[in-house]
Amino acid sequence: MNGKGTASMTAITAPAVPLRQRLFRPNALWLAAPGIAFLAIFFLYPVLRLLALSVQDPATGALSVATYARIANTDVYLQVLGITFKIAANTALFSILLGYPLAYWLAGLKEGLRERMVLLVMVPFWTSYLVKTFAWMVVLGRTGVINSMLTGSGLASQPLPLAYNEFGVMVGMVHAMVPLAVLTMLPVMIGIDRRLIQAAQALGAAPAQSFWLIYFKLSLPGVTAGGLLVFISSLGFFIVPALLGGRRETMLAQLIITQVQELLNWAFAGALAAMMLVAALVTVWIYDRLFGLSSLSGDTSAQDGGPGRLRLLGLAILRVVAKASAVLADAVRRVIGTRGTRRLLPIYCTLALMFLVLPTLLVIPIGFTSSQFLEFPPPGYSLQWFETYFSSPVWLSATLRSFGVAAATAICATLIGGLAALALARSNTRWGGLVFATFLAPLIVPRIIIAVGLFYLFAQIGLVATDMGLVIGHTVLALPFAFVTITAILKNYDWRLDQAAAVLGANRFKTLMLVTVPLVKGGLVAAFLFAFITSFDELTIAIFVSGGIKTTLPKQMWDDMILQLNPTLASVSVVVFVIVTVLLLLAERFRRTT
């Protein structure tokens, strides 16, 4: 019987057949090469160059710390630095505080309902900062919606100072950032197994205790990630403080713009940018030490709560908070009843969603006003401001340029980002993490730094005030969105279909064109639309790169808003809002049908 078996045969050594050399094999990772090269030239190099400028003597090019000495010796600059940190930190704090219950509520909804409700967060998230800020100027201004209601009803004898101070800035910033906080926390919360709460309660924990000790603890990676992203984004803000703040709310980014645009002081702008970047990187570093960067992507499995003693302290604090809030919850329940407490969360979330959506919606009727002023409610309706918009060559050419640039950007970003996503999906390499980080980096580095760095580079190679320069700059910013969208789609793609196509006789190119691309089409369209929106309402790069008559729509809005508010801005805002919202809803639809 042993002779039948081939056990003895397998022992024979196989003829040594030299296999193809592995060194120059076409590796899928090469598909990321165009994107990496693009980011190296138009992202890494300009940013590093700008930082280098800050330690160079402008005249001789020698190493010099004179610029930093000047900053350290000037009170004004130190104040601006302090203000920037304070506003960014407060924005992060309030965005998390206001956003957490909303994210908690959304995470608990049934999937279908949740997807619809999340759109109410997505729309304000993607709505242009300019439109949102314009809305708040209309709402909070001296003759704005709130003040005219207060004085009209006699509740206040004279208008309250709601805008052009810290309050105005905080309202605008928090409104702009709550969606980011919610959208970062949401995936982590959805990932929490709600049966753990039931288990905790079965083991004797009061509802409030089980929330703090289990749910809140497990949602912490989302909270810290949300706080981090909001803080970093806020550091580079200038639209809101410039338009809703006073002199005392000047932030770092505004200072950089002044230094570059009015004083052409590159060394100084570089130093300020370096300080902002260092602040951002230090924050990320501390975050990484405490929580690990992996939790940024919603991966809760690796978290262990950081160093041992810190973890125990954290748990002790949580236990105290849990106990206290259980007592408090009992008291509240006794006053307003169980049914009443159950309604608290939906009521809060309705108010929060109104806070996010209503100000922008308010702009729509104002765009159709018959008045010469920004009044609410409008005394009558007319299309005169749309006529002004559509008959103005300046506005029209800006609009057309924005469309053209956005379309070109979307094509470039989808192509480059798509190839990179494909590269990561198809190659098992230890460089994967680095490639991933490279493509996400433009999202972390404040836009103002990228913009100033690109301006310096473009000035040298003659790309300032060109559409090409705009497309390049916008592609840098849009790449992360396209890349992440396509990566997510490819993650769910069944690669066996590609194998099947290969077995059936299709080569790599035919497989890609006949099988892969048709099947991930929805994700590609979504990536295209997200990139389009990113470019369409991009202001920071446009401020520097679109010069003179070659202006884009957001740049034109910005110039007008700084100069003088007028109802044309409302009608332009309506157009921008509608376009972006329609594109966003389309993108979400495509993303989901894949």
Next chain:
Amino acid sequence: MTTVAKNGGTTPKLIIEGLSKQYGAVTALEPTHLTVPTGEFLTLLGPSGSGKTTLLQMICGLVEPSSGRILIDGRDQTQTPVHQRDIGLVFQHYALFPHLTVAENIEFPLRMRALSASEIKQRVKDVLKMVQLDHLAARFPRELSGGQQQRVALARSFVYQPSIILMDEPLGALDKKLREHMQIEIKQLHRETGATIIYVTHDQEEALALSDRICLMNHARIEQLGSPHEIYAHPATAFAADFIGISNIFRGRVDNSNGETRLATRHGHFRLPTGASFSGAEAAIVIRPEQISLGGGNGNTVVGRVTDAVYAGSETRLIVDLDEGETVIVRLPPGQPTPGYGERATLGWNPDAAVLVP
């Protein structure tokens, strides 16, 4: 490209020479030799991790071998890219293209081979008829049942008449009844087309039902190769006996005292089948449940207590715990009086009905 000398006028469809696969320190397949004649239905059978899927994927080119050669129709295809290898593969989860209709899925390999439109049409029509799906040609895969999807997958790999058709646990996702039905259909397709089929499964019943030959794999190597009957009746190893069918295995020492060669186990000394060859001092005998009968007098006997009697219509299955602490399974034909739970039973078998394995 190597041409192998034709022996007896027919070149084997597939020759595998010393094929192996290493993933770092892990051996997925030790150097393996295998020859498959044209038109054979060969099953790669084994537990998960035994190397059967790795072998299959190397044959079709989805996995690159660490060493060795693959010859198809006498030509070395080791370095041929997947899409030029002209092999059919039926995936476990079908891998039907969800954006293409049934007909378009089946057309796909023909279009890749740039066949004429009329030829494509005719072939698709024929193959759809063969799998009885002519009426569903315009449907999308998601509109079909599991069994129908499976038939589309089969049609898609038969339609271009590849030199070999590989099937990777194609019925794994179907329920038992449908699985048995599809086994008959696959068998029928094999008969009608005369295709050479290599079929991967971990289901031994499926392997016994379908195969001309079974290639039993374990621990990244071939354990035994032979017809279903050979492997069932003459397992080469205890693993083979245990994996295929139900076996009672008694391990022991070969004992030459008293002038007769016997196996000394803790249940006593057992007489060996006549002409059994063995090497080494340790061995085991394998007895199939249907070879054991109640009562002694048949040569070898063991004694134990009945812990379960399962009535299964065509037979009654008896579970007997031996006094020395092992369990024996016995199949009794219907109508025979069976001892009840807790009763003592003496079991016996003819020494020649057992198989000695190393």
